[in-house]
Amino acid sequence: MAVSRHAEAVAPVRSSGPVSIWATRHATTAIGSLGRLVRQPFSSLMIILVIAVTLALPAAISLVVKNARSVSSSWDNALDFSVFLKQDLSLGQAEDVARLIGQRADVDTVELISADDALAEFKQRSGFAEALDQLSDNPLPHTLVVRPGPGNTSASLVLLHEEITNLPETEHVQVDTEWVRRFHAILDIVRQAIAIGAALLGVAIIVIIGNTIRLDIENRRDEIEVTKLIGATNAFVRRPFLWTGFWYGLLGGLMALGLVYAGLTMLDGPVARLSGLYQSNIAIASLSLAEGGAIIGVGIFLGLSGSWLTAARHMRRIEPR
Numbered sequence: 001m002a003v004s005r006h007a008e009a010v011a012p013v014r015s016s017g018p019v020s021i022w023a024t025r026h027a028t029t030a031i032g033s034l035g036r037l038v039r040q041p042f043s044s045l046m047i048i049l050v051i052a053v054t055l056a057l058p059a060a061i062s063l064v065v066k067n068a069r070s071v072s073s074s075w076d077n078a079l080d081f082s083v084f085l086k087q088d089l090s091l092g093q094a095e096d097v098a099r100l101i102g103q104r105a106d107v108d109t110v111e112l113i114s115a116d117d118a119l120a121e122f123k124q125r126s127g128f129a130e131a132l133d134q135l136s137d138n139p140l141p142h143t144l145v146v147r148p149g150p151g152n153t154s155a156s157l158v159l160l161h162e163e164i165t166n167l168p169e170t171e172h173v174q175v176d177t178e179w180v181r182r183f184h185a186i187l188d189i190v191r192q193a194i195a196i197g198a199a200l201l202g203v204a205i206i207v208i209i210g211n212t213i214r215l216d217i218e219n220r221r222d223e224i225e226v227t228k229l230i231g232a233t234n235a236f237v238r239r240p241f242l243w244t245g246f247w248y249g250l251l252g253g254l255m256a257l258g259l260v261y262a263g264l265t266m267l268d269g270p271v272a273r274l275s276g277l278y279q280s281n282i283a284i285a286s287l288s289l290a291e292g293g294a295i296i297g298v299g300i301f302l303g304l305s306g307s308w309l310t311a312a313r314h315m316r317r318i319e320p321r
Contacts, residue, residue, distance in 0.1 A: 026239070033243035044248075047212055051252025051299060054205050056259040058198035059287070059295055063260065065190050067285050082174040083144040083164055091115075094142035097169045101144065106152055106160055111145040118143060141171060202302055209248055209306030213241050217314045224318050234315040241311040242304060249303020253296035260287060260295075 037044040083101075085094055091114055102110040118140045146164065148157055165173045217224070224237055264286055271284055287295075 026243075029239050030243045030246075033240050034247055036240075036244065037247055047208065047248060048251045048255055050208060051205055051248060051303075052255035052259055054201045055253060055256035055295055055299055058194050058201060059256060059260050059291075060263060061190070061194050061197075063264075063285070063287065065187055065194065068187055081144075081146040081148070081161060081164060083146055083170055084172045084174070085142045085144065085169050086171045087141050089142055089169055091142065093169065094144070097167065098144050101146055101164065104160075106149050106156055108147045108149045110147075113143040113145065115140045115142050202298070205252075205299075205302045206306040206309070209245050209303055210310040212248070213245060213307045213310040214314060216241065216244065217311065217318070221318060224315075228318070234312075238308075238311040238315055242307050245303040245305075245307025246300060247303070248307075249299040249301065250296065252303070253299025256295055256299065257287070257292055 085097065089097075094112060094114070098110045098112045101107055115138045119138050146160075148160060152160070161173060161175055164170060227237055264284055267284060
């Protein structure tokens, strides 16, 4: 009986494709670069800690601004207009004016406080109820509390204020929003300062990582010359240093997140006590998933940038003798 060979037994051995070879080489280089950092724990930890603190500072300040904006968003009543109507207007006429203003697209709500209600509240809070009972007429006018819509801008608020002031039934319009505008202007300045500071700190991280990679290249100069002597390209020689920058950036970003969350944990107790004193529900806004990912991504980008710039510059200078 003839012996037949199995098809798989005679099939040629397929070599790995270029993508598989590329991935294997990078995985091997990445593990080797991480091993180098582990074998130098103290120096590696110092560099990672510097990167972490540099990334954590703008992130923490940005988080403070985020919480300040969150708190200020609850100050909607600070943007209200107090519209004092003329003394001779009846309650029915005041209701008509309130209805007219409430139909505007740039107005959210209108609350009518009658003169009698205002006087009763004033008696209760002032402590002069007996003296006020001696008055023959109510000196307080009907009042409208106008809350602008959330889509208003500073210019539209000014226009709304002017148009309400020009109504024939209006005696006076009181607006107390200037301090809110100043507060938001300060926050905008702080945000711009954070962006400028973060850019400068990013340059500092690139310089730190670049200097570290430069020292590593000088320490391995003989190894690089031998590698180039046997035909290695600059890209091949540069690869482990790029992975070193990647690990510095990744670990620095992760440690920066840890520092930020540790700071938030330390603030939980004081904020809870403050919330109890004011009998309010004050909560610290934390970093979102996208913001946390952005910190890590920025760390990796800066690490790769610093290592690539330094390695690309020095690789051209190192040639076998």
